[in-house]
Amino acid sequence: MVGEPLLLNELRTGRQGVKLIRINFSKKHKIVALTLFASMICAFIYASMIAISPSTSDLRFDLEQTRWLISGFSLAVVSMVPASVFLMRRFSTRLLFICGLSFLVLGLPTAALASSFTLLMVLLIVQAIGCGLMLSICQMILLALFPNSASGTVMGMFGLSVAVSTLIATLITQNLTASMGWKPLFWGLLAIVIAVLLCSMNIMDDVLDTEPVLLDVPSLGLCCAGLAGIQYCILNVEYFGLRNPQIAGTLMLSAMALIAFWARQRNSASPLINFQLLRNRSFLPSIILVGVISMIAAAGFFAVRAYMLQVVGFSTSQVNAILILGLLVFGLANPLGGKLLDIFGPKTVVIGSMSALTLSSLCFGILGVSTSIWYVSVIYFVHCLITGLSIMPTFTWGIVSVKKQYQPGANALMMSLRSIAGTLIPAVSVFVLVGTSPHATAISSQASETPSAMGTSIIFASMILMSLLGLVIAIVSFRTKSTGKQVTS
Numbered sequence: 001m002v003g004e005p006l007l008l009n010e011l012r013t014g015r016q017g018v019k020l021i022r023i024n025f026s027k028k029h030k031i032v033a034l035t036l037f038a039s040m041i042c043a044f045i046y047a048s049m050i051a052i053s054p055s056t057s058d059l060r061f062d063l064e065q066t067r068w069l070i071s072g073f074s075l076a077v078v079s080m081v082p083a084s085v086f087l088m089r090r091f092s093t094r095l096l097f098i099c100g101l102s103f104l105v106l107g108l109p110t111a112a113l114a115s116s117f118t119l120l121m122v123l124l125i126v127q128a129i130g131c132g133l134m135l136s137i138c139q140m141i142l143l144a145l146f147p148n149s150a151s152g153t154v155m156g157m158f159g160l161s162v163a164v165s166t167l168i169a170t171l172i173t174q175n176l177t178a179s180m181g182w183k184p185l186f187w188g189l190l191a192i193v194i195a196v197l198l199c200s201m202n203i204m205d206d207v208l209d210t211e212p213v214l215l216d217v218p219s220l221g222l223c224c225a226g227l228a229g230i231q232y233c234i235l236n237v238e239y240f241g242l243r244n245p246q247i248a249g250t251l252m253l254s255a256m257a258l259i260a261f262w263a264r265q266r267n268s269a270s271p272l273i274n275f276q277l278l279r280n281r282s283f284l285p286s287i288i289l290v291g292v293i294s295m296i297a298a299a300g301f302f303a304v305r306a307y308m309l310q311v312v313g314f315s316t317s318q319v320n321a322i323l324i325l326g327l328l329v330f331g332l333a334n335p336l337g338g339k340l341l342d343i344f345g346p347k348t349v350v351i352g353s354m355s356a357l358t359l360s361s362l363c364f365g366i367l368g369v370s371t372s373i374w375y376v377s378v379i380y381f382v383h384c385l386i387t388g389l390s391i392m393p394t395f396t397w398g399i400v401s402v403k404k405q406y407q408p409g410a411n412a413l414m415m416s417l418r419s420i421a422g423t424l425i426p427a428v429s430v431f432v433l434v435g436t437s438p439h440a441t442a443i444s445s446q447a448s449e450t451p452s453a454m455g456t457s458i459i460f461a462s463m464i465l466m467s468l469l470g471l472v473i474a475i476v477s478f479r480t481k482s483t484g485k486q487v488t489s
Contacts, residue, residue: 027203027205028145030203031141031145031203031204031205031207032142032145032154034196034199034200034203034204035138035141035142036138036142036157036158036161037161037196038097038100038101038134038138038196038200039134039135039138039139039158039161039162039165040161040162040164040165041104041134041165041189041192041193041196042100042104042130042131042134042135042138043135043161043162043165043166043169044165044166044168044169044189045104045127045131045169045189046073046077046131046135047165047166047169047170047173048169048172048173048185049069049070049073049124049127049128050070050073050074065117067235067236067239068117068121069117069120069121069124070235071232071235071236072121072124072125072128073124073125073127073128074128074231074235074423075128075228075231075232076124076125076128076129076132077128077131077132077135077419078132078227078228078231078416078419079132079224079227079228080128080129080131080132080133080136081132081136081227081412081415081416081419082220082223082224082227082272082273082412082416083132083133083220083224084132084133084136084137084408084412085136085272085273085408085409085411085412086213086215086216086220086272087133087137088136088137088140088208088210088408089209089210089211089213089405089408090210090211090212090213090215091210092206092208092210093137093141093204093205093206093207093208094200094204094205094206096133096137097134097137097141097200097204098197098200098201098204099133100130100133100134100137101130101134101193101196101197101200102130102197103126103127103129103130103133104127104130104131104134104189104193105190105193105194105197106126107123107124107126107127107130108127108186108187108189108190108193109186109187109190110123110126135415136408136411136412136415137208138158139155139158139399139411140208140407140408140411141207141208142154142155142157142158143155143399143400143407144207144208144404145207148400149342150342151338151341151342151396151399151400152337152338152339152340152341152342152392152393152396153335153338153339153342154338155338155392155395155396155399156334156335156336156337156338156339156341156392156393157334157335157338158334158392159331159334159335159337159338159388159391159392160331160332160334160335162331163327163328163330163331163332163334163388164328164331166327166331167324167327167328167331170324170327171324172185208408209404209405213270214270216264216268216270216271216272218264219261219264219265219268219271219272220272222257222258222260222261222264223257223258223261223272223273225253225254225257226254226255226257226258226261227254227258227416227420228254229250229251229253229254229257230251230254230255230258230420231419231420231423232250233247233250233251233254234420234423234424235423262275271409272409273409273412273413274406274409277402277406277409277410277413280401280402281477282346282397282398282401282477283398283399283401283402283410284477285398285473285474285476285477286350286394286395286397286398286399286401286477287398287413287414287417288470288473289350289354289394289470289473289474290391290394290395290398290414290417290418291417291418291421292466292467292469292470292473293357293387293390293391293394293470294391294417294418294421294422295421295422295424295425295466296357296361296387296463296466296467296470297330297384297387297391297422298421298422298424298425299425299459299462299463299466300361300364300380300383300384300387300463301323301326302425302459303364303456303459303460303463304322304323304364304376304380305319305323306455306456306459307367307376307453307456308322308373308376311369311453311456312369312371312373312376314373318373322373322376322377322380325377325381326380326381326383326384327384329381329384329385329388330384330385330387330388331388332388333384333385333386333387333388333389334388334389334391334392336388336389337349337353337388337389337390337391337392337393338392338393338396340389340393341392341393341396341397346393346394346397346478347478349389349390349393349397350390350393350394350397350474350477350478351471351474351475351478353386353389353390353393353394354390354467354470354471354474355471356386356389356390357383357386357387357390357467357470357471358464358467358468358470358471360379360382360383360386360467361383361460361463361464361466361467362464362467363379363382363383364379364383364460364463364464365457365460365461365464367379367456367460369453395414398410398414399411399414432455432458432459
């Protein structure tokens, strides 16, 4: 096999016979540390870029231009998810890792110097290409370096790194960029990325299998267009409304593109994404559960924020402190959930976490206008803890249930679904809050600032229903013993 990876303590038989892998214990952990740190940087950049505000001192763009900057960056990241599947199969790990960081090095300083909207848009897309590629390849590197028995722990560490970097990005964008602007942030990130790039040239090695596959350009184009179109509609539906011809037309074309992509993959001898993975009795329920958990987490964040600010009347500082601490709890729960997966297996962890998630969602149903801040805080922290314990074990269970060569495609499906679910729920929540608000008459970016208690109650009820659905799926998926084991078909 071309570009055969050098994995730790593994024997492989090829044309040259059996050979001992040359990556030693020390270098393996250096690669892991480098990969986790790189994923933190990319998650930080992603969280920072989608929080760009027109009120910053050094980005003199109006709300419409700012919205296009955020949309363009998000669409480019989503489009890189399917593209990374081909890239990881065709090119060496070391080359892709260095190229991904190089895109960031290219985009950050030029974005800091950009003086026009068009130039900044192009440069943010360059950064997004690097972010999308790095977030995909980092997960595959970690899974390749560890056996399935330790995959939960290492993926939990990945979840922790992403959550911590998102937390830091939230704090910085809320407190520093309004006064200092974004350009100092670009320069600071540049110095860090350059340091990581130099380290990767000495540390990173080829850890993923490669093969001389050919790029199916039409399939890649259809997939990227479909995913980007859906993401665009979700990001902009609250501004234009679902009946807007631009949104409705884009949504229809995106659906047609994804259907055409699916049909083309079924007849392909070397598909970009093997949809036969959905016949895997472990992967199919796991990808559904990942989507359900992602939607519950997003709905909880959005509804609790609206409830505390507008229904109960907590101060903005109190609400921000609770939400930030909740994100920290979520991140810290990721490695714990991964460790539990390695110890007890997927059946116990998945069913147990979905049961606990159902109970925590039920607790939101008894919130009232006179509920104390302490009760709301405890319930939200418990909810974040349980979602953190459930999301990464469920994700890992699905990925490791398929053959190694199909894991990049499985990861692409998971990441695409998580991205869509994470952006869909806020948009739907806006419709719910606007529809039940006595003060809102139109859908706008400010509509969520006038919610009613009924609106938040509807969102909380939907969380309960989604949790119950997830629990049923988890129980049914483990009805046979073989479901909990690795499926290689």
